[in-house]
């Protein structure tokens with residue numbers, strides 16, 4: 511999954527021959543799952559048609575302050591466009607447009623949108639080699655960079671003039687990769703490893719039967735995706751579940767029993783920065799596992815159970831630099847029990863899960879949780895989607911770890 515998924519991308523196109531390549535850039539953004547709107551300078555329409563770009567972007571294309579051909583002369587709101595955008599990318603950026611951007615000139619809708627936008631701005635220049643080297647172009651670059659805008663440098667190659675040199679717009683794939691990498695590099699958990707457990711565990715009784723529970727794994731998978739969205743490399747150790755992540759930054763390690771989960775988690779813990787144990791691990795397992803299917807001979811049947819290893823507790827005991835988060839599922843004296851677990855398992859944060867509230871707990875897509883920090887700060891939350899709970903949790907962890 512690309513980090514650009516669901517991002518609102520505004521692509522500004524100016525009047526250079528490289529504008530034809532911008533069609534491919536739109537396709538790359540759309541393929542990555544981004545929402546794309548295109549804003550063109552009027553002159554750029556000589557190089558690529560708005561119809562091509564609106565077809566590819568699946569959105570109207572803006573090239574003037576009013577909607578063309580509309581008798582009511584509906585105003586195209588550049589302020590709304592600027593505020594809609596998570597990213598503004600101007601590719602190709604001509605010497606003319608860059609000089610105007612550098613000096614606050616605002617004589618077309620692209621420039622007005624640029625002035626209104628509060629989001630990060632990238633620009634990919636394209637022009638002939640002498641123009642690229644000209645002092646005034648260099649001055650534009652410097653000024654735009656000083657505003658915090660990001661230059662995606664032009665490449666060297668054959669130019670429309672027939673000359674060979676610097677000034678070719680970076681290839682669409684390179685622009686795409688540059689932006690993706692730039693965003694990833696700035697994420698707060700970049701370079702951090704997060705270990706997460708999810709789902710139930712199955713404890714074998716015989717070759718065909720097991721003791722399990724109703725955990726769906728939804729909460730743990732949502733946390734894994736939220737952590738990956740913040741740039742972390744995520745190791746997700748999960749019991750049997752139908753959940754899928756589809757995120758390149760999440761490595762899924764499936765396990766079945768509590769014992770397997772224990773071993774897998776301990777393999778990764780040393781290199782972990784943040785460990786979040788949301789799995790509903792079986793507390794007991796059959797003491798003896800029958801090697802053959804048990805026949806129904808007896809009228810009553812008893813299975814002797816023994817305790818499984820407490821994975822969370824074992825991590826608390828050997829904790830060094832890790833930030834350790836546990837979950838607690840309580841039905842009575844919830845706060846008191848959760849605080850007790852926070853202390854006895856040497857945690858930095860505990861997420862108290864409620865089974866009392868409608869819409870919270872196993873199987874459903876919503877959850878109602880209370881966060882308790884190691885300094886006894888209690889943060890109560892409303893019923894939210896598990897995705898939102900995961901995001902709230904990761905934000906709190908960021909705050910607590912000052913990441």
Ligand code: CTP
Nearest residue numbers: 787788789791818819820821822836837838839
């Ligand atoms: N947990 C674990 N290994 C186990 C049991 C639980 O890592 N064998 C973790 C869970 O993933 C969760 C936390 O411990 O993060 C709390 O689990 P919970 O069942 O609420 O508490 P327990 O400590 O098992 O205590 P009790 O069942 O007595 O309430």
